[in-house]
Structures are given as C-alpha cells and as structure tokens.
Amino acid sequence: xxxxxxxxxxxxxxxxxxxxxxxxxxxxxxxxxxxxxxxxxxxxxxxxxxxxxxxxxxxxxxxxxxxxxxxxxxxxxxxxxxxxxxxxxxxxx
Amino acid sequence: xxxxxxxxxxxxxxxxxxxxxxxxxxxxxxxxxxxxxxxxxxxxxxxxxxxxxxxxxxxxxxxxxxxxxxxxxxxxxxxxxxxxxxxxxxxxxxxxxxxxxxxxxxxxxxxxxxxxxxxxxxxxxxxxxxxxxxxxxxxxxxxxxxxxxxxxxxxxxxxxxxxxxxxxxxxxxxxxxxxxxxxxxxxxxxxxxxxxxxxxxxx
Numbered sequence: 001x002x003x004x005x006x007x008x009x010x011x012x013x014x015x016x017x018x019x020x021x022x023x024x025x026x027x028x029x030x031x032x033x034x035x036x037x038x039x040x041x042x043x044x045x046x047x048x049x050x051x052x053x054x055x056x057x058x059x060x061x062x063x064x065x066x067x068x069x070x071x072x073x074x075x076x077x078x079x080x081x082x083x084x085x086x087x088x089x090x091x092x093x
Numbered sequence: 094x095x096x097x098x099x100x101x102x103x104x105x106x107x108x109x110x111x112x113x114x115x116x117x118x119x120x121x122x123x124x125x126x127x128x129x130x131x132x133x134x135x136x137x138x139x140x141x142x143x144x145x146x147x148x149x150x151x152x153x154x155x156x157x158x159x160x161x162x163x164x165x166x167x168x169x170x171x172x173x174x175x176x177x178x179x180x181x182x183x184x185x186x187x188x189x190x191x192x193x194x195x196x197x198x199x200x201x202x203x204x205x206x207x208x209x210x211x212x213x214x215x216x217x218x219x220x221x222x223x224x225x226x227x228x229x230x231x232x233x234x235x236x237x238x239x240x241x242x243x244x245x246x247x248x249x250x251x252x253x254x255x256x257x258x259x260x261x262x263x264x265x266x267x268x269x270x271x272x273x274x275x276x277x278x279x280x281x282x283x284x285x286x287x288x289x290x291x292x293x294x295x296x
Contacts, residue, residue: 003172003175004172006169006172009165009168009169009172010165012165012168013161013162013164013165016161017158017161020154020157020158020161023290023294024150024154024294027150027290027294027295027296028150035294035295036295039290039294039295040290042290043286043287043289043290046286047283047286047287050164050279050282050283050286051279051283053168054164054165054167054168054275054279054282055276055279055280062106062109062110064110065109065110065113068113068114068117069113072117072120072121073120075121076120076121076124079124079128080124080127080128080131083128083132084128084131084132084135087132087135087136088135
C-alpha cells in the first residue's frame, strides 16, 4: 500500500466534507440522545480518515507507531470512560 | 551499502517516532479537557443546552471546512516534496497558511461577538446566567483558546519549514521536518473535529 495519488487525497478530503455535512444535518434533526451518538461516531470516522491517510498510518512500517496510536486511544477511552462513569454513579454524594 | 542514505532514513524514522510520542502527550492534554466537559455537561444539562444555542453552527461548520481543506493542502505539500516538486509543495504550504489565517479570523470574530455580549468568564452578564453557563463558556474559551494556540504554533512551524525549504535544507531527500510539521497540523485538525460537535452540535 503506497502513498495516495493526488486524486486519492481529493477523495479523502471530499469524504471528510461529506461526513461534516452528515453530522451537521443529523444534529439539526430533532433526534435527542441519538444525536450525541451520531455526531461522536462521525467525529471518530473523520479522525480515522485523517490518521490513516493524511497522517500516513496506513503505510506506517514502524511497529512502535502502529502500537502506540491504538494504545493512546485505548488509554483515553479508559480514563475518560472510567472517570465519567465514576462521576455518573456517585449519586451526588 | 549506502551509508548516508540509510542513516538519513533511520533518522527520519526516529524523528517520526518522537513526533508521535509528543502527539500522544497532546492527546492526553486535550483528553483531560474533554473529560472535564463531559462531566460538567452531565452535571448541568439544561444550562449547557441553553449556552450551546449561543454558538453559530454556520461559523463552526465553515471553520471545519476551512481546517479540513488546510489539512489537505499540507498532505499534498508532503506528497509533492517527496516527489521532488518543492516549488509546488511550497505553494500548497502558503495555501495552508492562508486557510489557517482564515480559521483564526472566523474564531476571532466569534470570540469578539461573545465578549461583546458579556459572555466571557468573569463578566457580570455571564455570572447572572448561573454556574452551569459560566462553566460552559469557561470550557469554550479554554478549549478553543488552547486549540487556537495550537493553530498559531502549527502555522509558525510551517513558516519555519518554508524558510528551510527556501534555503534547500528541507527537500525530497530530507523531508522529515515538513512531515512532522504536517503531522502536528493534522493533529490540530483532529482536535477541532471533536471540538466542533461538542460545542456547536450537541445541544
């Protein structure tokens, strides 16, 4: 898997713009709590495109970088997720 | 056995690993602020809802498009430099700086409008809206301010790389400084990709 062609980069950029349009539309429909899930899922998808193509993770050969990135994402998920649920179930005490 | 070529490549790898390590610390810095936002949104749902309606979705979406396009310009600049077309790469970098300035101008307009209406931490008008909205705008100015600082740093680093390219010290054989500056700029883009839904879209 080599580096993207000029048109490949344009396709990634167009996908990012399309996802932005989707997320703005979803947020303006009155979807309640589902809207939060949708806009965060779209943000995750957009970040994945930037990481894989613009930041070249797709072609990365160094194992340390390929391991580091999911590790940092997992670390963020654990410390944000666990602390948030801790606050959530403390019940104002 | 091409000693110099091999060494150059290994140094490029080291520089890139160091850059990803640094960006990991940046992810943790912004991650802490995202956590703070999540907890206070849970604690003050109604004031956060009221406050988020004060932001302009149009301007937020416009800035998202501007920043994504600037990221494209940097990605294309890296590609052109690697292919040996340095002059074209430099033009893409100037385009990226123009988009960065555009982002900051829109951000400054938004801040100015909020400050003009007294919606900034410490203002009496904001204090009258209660602790929830005060927290919302405190987080808004802190997180978009820290992000804007990163935009300024990212543009400055690209400006420095442009000077090095003009002096012939960054080229197709030694692209690592541009590649790392580009990685930083894409990280700034990713942070905004999350800031935009959190402050502008979730109400």
